[in-house]
Amino acid sequence: MTAKVVNGIRNVAIVGPYLSGKTSLLESILFVTGAITRKGSIKDKNTVADSTPEARDRQMSVEVSAASTEYQGLQFNLIDCPGSVEFAQESLNALIGVDAAIVVCEAVSDRALTLSPLFKFLDDWEIPHLVFINKMDRGSSSFMDMLHALKKVSSRPLIPHEYPIGQGEELVGFIDLVTEQAYHYHPGAPSDPVPMPESLKEQEHAARAEMLEELANFDDHLLEELLEEIEPPQEEIVGDLKMELGADLIVPVFMGVAEQDYGVRTLLNALVKEAPDPATTTERRGLVLHAATPLAQVIKTQYTPQGGKLSLVRVWQGKITDGMTLNGMRIGGIYQLQGQQQHSLNEASAGEIVALGRLDGIKTGDTLTTAGKQLEHELPRAEQLKPVFALAITPEKRNDEVKLSSAIGKMVEEDPSLAWEHHGDTHEVILWGQGEIHLQVALDRLRRKYNLPMTTHLPQVPYKETIRKTASSVHGRYKHQSGGHGQFGDVYLDIQPLPRGEGFNFQETIVGGAVPRQYIPGVETGVKEYLHHGPLGYPVVDVAVTLTNGSYHSVDSSEQAFKNAARLAMQTGMSKCEPTLLEPVCQIEVHAPNEFTSKVLQLLSGRRGQILGYDGQSDWQGWDKVTAYLPQAEMHHFIVELRSLTMGVGFFDWEYDHLQEVPDKLAEKLLATNGNGNNHR
Structure with a gap:
């Protein structure tokens, strides 16, 4: 396969809440464009996306899936993003590499609020997006009610691109608000033109007027035409939609039923005519489209079942060829992805989204360029979400502990919203993520991909303890006699609380050599060792200990004996200090x-x-x-x-x-x- 022409590409992400039907929409797009001959279903576990065992077990997207198709002479690179908030990092990383996004939602106005964080991210990054109201055959809200609800959660104006034709409660067709042509849907076939229903003319005119008025807010010429009641040409309307969508000034709204292919061709036609091409996006990002130096960014990392690493990248400028060195790493293959399937390419030009093989050490979000070229600035990357849910994990087989860090390291590369630590106080390995399902998917991968089954429990809380009262002149004597030299150490300690956060402080006020200088470090060591496990069983903090007096034996005393004496004094004194x-x-x-x-x-x-x-x-x-x-x-x-x-x-x-x-x-x-x-x- 050869690289495509830049202006012949549309890079589009499909995003939206859980259960909105994103994967079904992708499947429908691939079917109506001829990329697949038979549609799969989530229930039957045979869709192009959601092809991993973890996704199919749960019948939900748990990671980004890439697919490609051709329509009206354009190559569509499609990115299906997870809907669950627990896998949001996957979506955010992928969105920064596309030219436009289709926001999919159900026709349930009460759930419009679930789109608010997604709309904010898209607008913060100025990513052009359209809305596709899916499942119009079973939603509880009308198209106009849903449109009204969505407007409340978007900072950009949402404008209807079409108007529904219903028969009772059934959706049977739509009216294109640009051409004012009505169409009827047909299962498995393109919709066909029909006369506009007389009963809908008034509503259609109102919806069209709303669309034109919003467009006129950004086009003075169109505003003049509307004020003078001049019907604007269709080419002008389409041009305004293209310009204003490409600048993320408006959000056109479409509708349909993805499972029946209703509305899918209309959506594709709008993407062909109105969605920005890669050149427009590159220019908006301030990059040079045809610069000779290759420039790409990783939007997803994955380790394939065969063990090879793939980096899904957006090529922003230049051309990438197989075997080229990027960031000091030699590319081991260029691939176009179709779910889990890989199709080899010789090269990839600016504007394409492809997978690069064997880029060890390269992470999601990294900017890639040719060896020896220093970047002034890395391309901006999506914010990394902080972990909010944790489990302590232990390998079922003790011998697997040595393999654990390597396996988790690879998983964190694939999903940067995972994190792990070996906790210094509780000595547990803690796996952090975005929620319970997120961690269960990670544990499934450890078991399936790396043969590392785990047991889990809630992480221990790293409690500490301190004291409320002072104990003065606490005596500790260590005397041990055996064959040869004995052991003798004798100390008096003052123990007192410190303000919160002060930690530990050790001093000595020895006078007249009651404790020789060479033994004082042993006293401090003994105190510190005791503080690892105080009278309540936890590490002790915010305590000051002062060595005030003691005695020694010229033959039997040693640093070890004074360390033991200090431990005995602490054991006696701490219980008197009201530990808390x-x-x-x-x-x-x-x-x-x-x-x-x-x-x-x-x-x-x-x-x-x-x-x-x-x-x-x-x-x-x-x-x-x-x-x-x-x-x-x-x-x-x-x-x-x-x-x-x-x-x-x-x-x-x-x-x-x-x-x-x-x-x-x-x-x-x-x-x-x-x-x-x-x-x-």
Whole structure:
């Protein structure tokens, strides 16, 4: 296969909420354009996209899928994106490499809010997008009701591109608002022209007037024509749609039933005539289209079942050939993807989306160029989502522990919204992600792809302990006699609490050589070793210890003996200092539509959160940001409840802030449950 002409390409992402029918729309596009001869279905687990075992097991998209087809002389590179919010990182990474997006939604006006975060990302990045209202045969809302609901959650004006023709509650056709030609749908075949129903003329004229008025907001000539009641030529309307869509000034709205191919050809025709080509996008990004230096960006990384690494890239400028060196790595193949299938290419030109083989060390979002060429600026990449849900994982087979870090490293390359750590306090391997399903998919991949079955449990909370009172002149004596030299160390310690966050402080006020200088480091070591496991069973923080006095034996004393004496003194003294349990507290910023703010406040308060304040978001109309302190122990299922309360759109950022005392009743319950802290759960 050879590279395509730049202006003969449309790079389009298909995005939208879970269950909106994106994968069915892709399947329909591939079918009506002849790329496949038989449509698959999610139920039958035979679609081009969603071809991984993890996706088919759950009958949902869990990662980006790429496919290509040809229509009216153009090559369409299509990216099917996951709908679940837990896999949003996949969609965000892919969207920055396309020229336009089709936002798919169901005809249920109550769910229009679920599109709000997606609309914001598209508009922040100025990515042209159209809306396809799917499942019009079973939706609970009319086209116009749905249009009205969508307008409330978009910062760009949504304009109808067509008007529905119904028969009872059944969708039978549409009226093209540009040409004012009516059409009837036919299963498995193109729609055919019919006379416009008399009963719809008034509604059609109103919808068309709305479309033209919105277009006229960006075209003075069209505005003059409308004011003078001159009918604008169709070519002018299409030109305005192309210009204003390409600049992300408007959002045209289409409708249909993807499973029956209704509305799919109309959508494709609009993409041909009105969607921006790669040259337009490249120019808008401030790049030079025909520059000789190759420039590409990775929008998805995957490891194939055969073990080879593929980097899905958008070529922004220049030409990439097989065997070329990019960022010091030699390309091991160029491929056009059709789901899991790969078709080899010799080269890829500016504007194409292709997969490059064997680019080890290259990650999603990286900018690629030829060896020896230094970039002034890397191409901007999508924000990396912070993890909000965690599980502690352990290999079922102990011998597999050595393989775990390599396997998880590859998974994080494939999905940057995963993260993992080996926690220094609890000694657990913790896998972080965007939700429960997200982590279950990751665990499935560990088992299937890397033969690493895992057991899981909730991560331990890294509690600490400190003291409330001072203990003075605490005595510790270590005396041990055996054959030969004995062991003797004798110390007096003052133990006192420090302000929160001060850590540990050791001093000595020895006078007259009561403890020789060479033994004092042993005393400090003994104190520190004891603090790893205090009287409640947890690491001790915010404590000051002062060595005030002691005695020694000229023959039997040693640094080791004084270390043991210090441990004995700490063991005696700490229990007298009123030890208390501390828990980590995070500062959290919750983002949600303002209609849910009161529920968010209740959710935080119910989880022992301390509300610091809330306010409207200046860059997001209708959304609030709530700031609070939240104990880490209360965070585990917080994202699950937050999404449940906010139709799945609420999210939060967090970072560790400080330690604070656990309330006495809760501390008693924790210590009783955990056997005086030995389990750290």
